[in-house]
Amino acid sequence: MENLTSDNWREIVNKKLHFPPELILAIQEGNMAWVDSLLSLGDGIIRQLDESEDRLWREALNLSIRLGSEDIMTSLLLGVKFDFRQIHEALLVAVDTNQPRFVKHLLDRLDLEKGNKMDVRSFSMAIFDHSIDDSQFAPGVTPLTLACQKDLYEIVMMLTQRGHDIPLPHAISCTCLECNNGRQYDLLKFSLSRINTYRGIASRAYLSITSEDAMLSAFHLSKELRKLSKKEPEFKPQYLALEELCQEFAVELLGMCRNQSEVSTILNSAEGDSEDEELDEQTFEEGIPNLARLRLAVNYNQKQFVTHPICQQVLSSIWCGSLSGWRGSRTTWKLLVSLGIFLTMPILCLIYWIAPKSKLGKLLKVPVIKFLLHSASYMWFLIALLTESILMEIYRTDFASRNQNILHNSLHMVWVAGFFWFECKEVWIEGLKSYFLDLWNILDMMVLSMYLASFTLRVLIMLKGYFYCLDSSTQELCHYFTNTVREDWRQEDPQLIAETLFAVTSMLSFTRLAYILPAHESLGTLQISMGRMIDDMMRFMFILMIIGTAFLCGINNIYVPYVISPHLGRLNETFNFLFWTMFGMANQGYVDMPDYALAEFVGRIFYGIFTLLIVIVLLNMLIAMISNSFQRIEDDADVEWKFARSKLYLSYFREGLTMPVPFNIIPSPKAFFYILRGIFQKICCCCQKKAPEYPPITSVSSNALNSGGGQGEGRVPYRLQVTKALVHRYIEAARREFEESTRKDVGNRITELNKVVGRLHTEMKDFQQKLKWQNKGEPDQANILGKYIMGAKNNFRDFDKNDAMGCENRGLHFHTHLKEEKSKADEDVQEEEEPESPVEIHPGEKSTLETAQTADE
Secondary structure, X not given: OOOOOHHHHHHHHHOOEOOOXXXXXXXXXXXXXXXXXXXXXXXXXXXXXXXXXXXXXXXXXXXXXHOOOHHHHHHHHHHEOOOHHHHHHHHHHXXXXXXXXXXXXXHHHHHHHHHHOOOOOOOHHHHHOHHHOOOOOOOOOOHHHHHHHOOOHHHHHHHHHOOOOOOOOOOOOOOOHHHXXXXXHOHHHHHHHXXXXXXXXXXXXXXXXXXXXXXXXXXXXXXXXXXXXHHOHXXXXXXXXXXXXXXXXXXXXXXXXXXXXXXXXXXXXXOOOHHHHHHHHOOEOOOOOOOHHHHHHHHOOOHHXXXXXXXXXXXXXXXXXXXXXXXXXXXXHHHHHHHHHHHOHHHHHHHXXXXXXXXXXXXXXXXXXXXXHHHHHHHHHHHHHHHHHHHHHHOHHHHOOOOOOOOOOOOHHHHHHHHHHHHHHHHHHHOHHHHHOOHHHHHHHHHHHHXXXXXXXXXXXXXXXXXXXXXXXXXXXXXXXXXXXXXXXXXXXXXXXHHHHHHHHHHHHHHXXXXXXXXXXXXXXXXXXXXXXXXXXXXXXXXXXXHHHHHHHHHHHHHOOOOOOOOOOOHHHHHHHHXXXXXXXXXXXXXXXXXXXXXXXXXXHHHHHHHHHHHHHXXXXXXXXXXXXXXXXXXXXXXXXHHHHHHHHHHOOXXXXXXXXXXXXXXOHHHHHHHHHHHHHHHHOOOOOOOOOOOOOOOOOHHHHOOOOOOOOOOOOHHHHHHHHHHHHHHHHHHHHHHHHHHHHXXXXXXXXXXXXXXXXXXXXXXXXXXXOOOOOHHHHHHHHHHHHHHHHHHOOOHHHHHOOOOOOHHXXXXXXXXXXXXXHHHHHHOOOOOOOOOOOOXXXXXXXXXXXXXXX
């Protein structure tokens, strides 16, 4: 080295190192000296690689990592100039084989490359590397992504501490330069890179280690993945699987709670999220927690989280309140209590109006009693509607003319006014956005709007008749709005429209009764199934409309020129004919025209095809769709019912809205008191809420949670303490589970290997006994036994190359063990008989089950 001139040195450095063919064999055998000689490490020069042999050098480096040869990997890194893409793939292999020591070594090597201004953290340029096309890893997979997918917590923590991160992919419609280049270069690689990135982000390890609030991050990611499954239907199964993984992670975190204080903190947490804070502003009844996190889970459709036993226990305890015996009481007793509340509702409302803070008034605030009170009020409303319908039938003559009294059919408007005020207060309490998230609220607004429109039109008719009769120039209009019979009314008459709206709203009002069905398990499941069936019918109606319109135009155009057919040839008549054909209630003779054979033939063909498609194909398809929806609900009936019941429970936890309709329209003394108190608080800015004191978390050390110490500003909020404690418990539980599964797997392999080796030893004993009874020479016996042992040795050959990944120098131990077995077998042949001794298994043979089974065969 000292005698080298500058020209010779430049020649050595610029000369590329060709891949030696014997290098793979040397790595497989673990011959360190052979590897050093092939790489010429004695001169201390790091040589460049030939681009044409890039894949061979990568395979050599990856093989040394798979075999667990850290010394050989170090020699390769010292003697060969690997760039960051090659080290990137080697790092993926180290992560894939779960070898933290190798990962640390490669990360240290990458830190040396920072001086060359290489991207060693995100590896975002790997998607443009053609040399990884034949690699076992998908495009866009980074070491952190792979470690997260395999839930390797130690490696994930190591990578995140080194600055590695998983950037959130851009929106699918993003048109930035990076996204456009990725799509134009290789669309498949770009799409797979997005999927693999989301797989890493949605992993338990990444959410646990990188998120301050892992549960909240799981909620948001679950919602985003559900949206992506609709925007990218080609990857819908993958996104839905990741979305389910996020839900399961949130449920598992909730299951790590150990006491009621932690459960309350998690479910009532409302910090760190804008939507969560909006829910926190919604107040519940006195003594009832706000459950902001639980309501957020309901809004995000986190069914597994909401239906978890912990959440259901909290909801059930709040639902019954001080009536602890309600949950265990019999159905007969519950029905009697409900009947008593139904009959005494006006008296109970009067007592609450006078003394809301009394014992009975506080009892009426219990959510279950409030639910029964509101249900009783709605039942009285339906009874009022039925009464008005009976009165309309009794006084048919008056209701069919202009002489009807508006008071006779306006009793329901008392409840309608109460419902309108109830909905206004609900919007004020929940907020407009949260209010319209519930489809029942949208139905309520529609029904109330039609009730008000119907009543307004009736009042309009009376006012028009009164004012037109005051003016002598409008006597004709006065006569129309006061004395004309129904046959002379115009089609757009306000009274006809009002009657139609009243009929529709009456039907929808009875349908609204299904809102309370989730309170019962069987009825709630049927109500959910009915909703899914209606959704199927809406999608089916679109196909039916297309086919029906096609045959409507075709059949109508055939019979238009022929006036002899009274039921066909006009759109409305043809529509009625085809509509009732679907139900088998139409006369097939309407398509006959004996005088026009061609038109009759084509009309019958069209009618037959229509009957075949609609009656046989489409209707049976609708039945199959409905049956499928019902079966899906039944398969997951418990989760669906508990989720629907939870939404019902939460709607009765809100503050106020205790007084049922129509008594809520009467101003109460409590309302005036609250108004004055609110004004006083606004002026004086007093009555600040005191932060509750919580017990310390014992599962995590105080140094890890509260580095600031004391009660100062550096103290970690209790919510974050609970969250970190849950994550810590979860990680420890995952590690214990992994170690237990590994221990069981190793134990099973050792047991099986012990059995195989024992059978092999027994067979050798039997073979020895057979040889004693044969009259052959001793050299022949040794020859036969030698062939038998060589055959067994061949079956064990190269087992460490396939099964002993990650263990050092295991091949030498195993060959040594085989030689010992062979020498023992030779001794058994020479001796007459020896007692069987227990089989000792080398520690390096713990993962040789498959090889041992091959040897047994």
